[in-house]
Amino acid sequence: MAVATNLPLSGSGIGWRPELSASIACLSSLSFIEIIAESFWHCQQLPDPFKCLLNRGIEIVPHGISLGLAGADYPDLDHLKRLASLARLLEAPCVSEHVAFVRANGIESGHLLPVPRNKGTLAVLIENTKIAMDVLQRPLALENIASRIEPPGSTMPEGDFFQELVDRTGCWVLLDLENLHAQGRTRQFNLNEQISKFPLQRIAYLHVAGGGEHHGEYHDTHDQPVGEATLAMLKALQKINPSIAFCLERDSNWPCFQELAAEMDRLRYYAMANLV
Amino acid sequence: MTDSLRIRLAQEQQALLNALIAEGACPPGYESDAMALTRQSLISKRLREVGIAWPMFDSILTTEWRKQFQSFAQTNPPPKGGPIEDGYCFLANWNHRSFTLAAQKAMLNHELKRSSEGWILVFRRTPGLWRLVIGLAYNKRIVLVFTLPW
Numbered sequence: 001m002a003v004a005t006n007l008p009l010s011g012s013g014i015g016w017r018p019e020l021s022a023s024i025a026c027l028s029s030l031s032f033i034e035i036i037a038e039s040f041w042h043c044q045q046l047p048d049p050f051k052c053l054l055n056r057g058i059e060i061v062p063h064g065i066s067l068g069l070a071g072a073d074y075p076d077l078d079h080l081k082r083l084a085s086l087a088r089l090l091e092a093p094c095v096s097e098h099v100a101f102v103r104a105n106g107i108e109s110g111h112l113l114p115v116p117r118n119k120g121t122l123a124v125l126i127e128n129t130k131i132a133m134d135v136l137q138r139p140l141a142l143e144n145i146a147s148r149i150e151p152p153g154s155t156m157p158e159g160d161f162f163q164e165l166v167d168r169t170g171c172w173v174l175l176d177l178e179n180l181h182a183q184g185r186t187r188q189f190n191l192n193e194q195i196s197k198f199p200l201q202r203i204a205y206l207h208v209a210g211g212g213e214h215h216g217e218y219h220d221t222h223d224q225p226v227g228e229a230t231l232a233m234l235k236a237l238q239k240i241n242p243s244i245a246f247c248l249e250r251d252s253n254w255p256c257f258q259e260l261a262a263e264m265d266r267l268r269y270y271a272m273a274n275l276v
Numbered sequence: 277m278t279d280s281l282r283i284r285l286a287q288e289q290q291a292l293l294n295a296l297i298a299e300g301a302c303p304p305g306y307e308s309d310a311m312a313l314t315r316q317s318l319i320s321k322r323l324r325e326v327g328i329a330w331p332m333f334d335s336i337l338t339t340e341w342r343k344q345f346q347s348f349a350q351t352n353p354p355p356k357g358g359p360i361e362d363g364y365c366f367l368a369n370w371n372h373r374s375f376t377l378a379a380q381k382a383m384l385n386h387e388l389k390r391s392s393e394g395w396i397l398v399f400r401r402t403p404g405l406w407r408l409v410i411g412l413a414y415n416k417r418i419v420l421v422f423t424l425p426w
Binding site for chain 1: 288296305317
């Protein structure tokens with residue numbers, strides 16, 4: 001398999017959250033952080049914690065959650081301009097968003113919702129992605145989401161859908177391994193088979209996180225250490241491309257610094273185990 | 277070129293969204309169990325996010341607000357302004373007669389922050405207590421908040 005050499009990111013990263021700010025500032029061997037773009041819409045200047053990280057050579061990736069590129073509407077140009085402006089301020093190596101829709105007829109869902117994976121949806125998504133890339137003027141990585149609902153009318157496996165999206169737009173993929181794991185648990189598909197269909201040579205970086213079972217259902221809650229299934233996928237992908245970057249997401253049940261540092265070390269160990 | 281595709285996609289997405297957040301019927305082809313679970317998890321997510329955006333809710337409204345919010349979210353889709361606006365809409369919709377002064381002040385503070393440019397005067401009355409909370413803002417910055425009678 002051809003491996004891309006001009007990846008926008010490398011090494012290990014973490015999703016920056018205010019509750020983790022102090023711990024993140026003390027983490028060593030960090031290559032990048034990912035911030036929720038919409039939380040910093042109105043920043044005219046870099047917040048101090050980010051200045052310190054940039055001074056240490058740690059890159060910052062704005063991660064959008066409400067653009068809704070797979071929505072039926074054309075992307076909101078004001079929204080895109082704000083995202084582009086934030087990316088410029090951060091000198092971001094890339095911007096990431098989701099393959100999802102978040103609103104319809106002016107009503108917000110407050111969540112990332114799935115679309116049917118077929119040629120019609122793909123045509124709309126491709127057009128929207130090209131518009132976004134024109135405005136952003138930097139690499140755009142699009143993420144797979146997890147959802148219990150499967151819209152009727154899907155005719156393509158998710159990997160093929162992303163492959164065609166990448167081929168026709170030149171975008172990158174943010175492959176969320178925990179989302180894949182959650183989908184695999186819900187739909188009972190083979191994870192390795194599913195992963196192999198994604199355009200692995202165009203993965204900008206990976207998301208890893210941990211979830212748990214509630215009432216017999218698996219939820220990607222991002223509040224637990226990364227589980228074995230996700231670690232196995234991380235290891236397999238690093239074997240294919242040792243340069244693939246990963247980003248840990250933790251959204252609640254906040255760990256103390258020692259726990260967080262140990263979790264990052266564990267992930268790096270898994271990632272590097274292939275190289276030994 | 278994609279206009280007809282967009283029209284069809286818009287209809288599908290609107291039907292799905294209506295079913296998930298506005299008591300619409302489950303569109304054909306969707307698994308009703310998965311829809312019900314997703315609908316509940318969307319409400320739980322909203323509740324969690326509003327709780328983070330309005331940390332004073334637990335103290336000024338007691339944990340009763342969490343139960344009330346679940347009913348509110350069944351029929352009110354999330355507004356554009358995110359969890360802060362969602363929490364405000366919930367408060368305004370609840371309009372609870374026993375709202376404390378602290379709750380009225382929280383609403384008034386939010387109204388001042390999202391007001392238009394220039395000088396803005398806002399007041400709220402606490403039902404049953406005959407007290408006024410008065411706030412003054414300039415260019416969305418709160419200048420003064422006080423209550424009458426003192």
